């Protein structure tokens with residue numbers, strides 16, 4: 001279930017990366033997506049639509065070693081996700097300490 005939920009995030013992160021690339025290209029550098037792309041570029045990672053799409057397609061988390069979809073799609077890095085158990089108020093989530101992404105990973 002976690003894997004399925006995370007796999008659904010890869011194309012969303014790809015779409016977000018494309019927004020970021022387009023925002024940067026047109027000077028809208030203050031959007032969340034643009035800031036992520038700019039941060040990656042400062043770290044020497046070139047974020048292109050092709051690379052992001054390839055990585056989104058290649059995103060394949062393994063059970064017990066799930067990595068962050070955003071870090072993978074934008075940076076090509078495998079950052080481990082930390083899971084937080086569901087409570088009465090909120091579903092289980094997976095959080096990335098590197099980029100701050102948070103994903104709901106349980107069926108709602």
Ligand SMILES: [Zn+2]
Pocket residue numbers: 068069070071072079096097098099100101
């Ligand atoms: Zn991340």
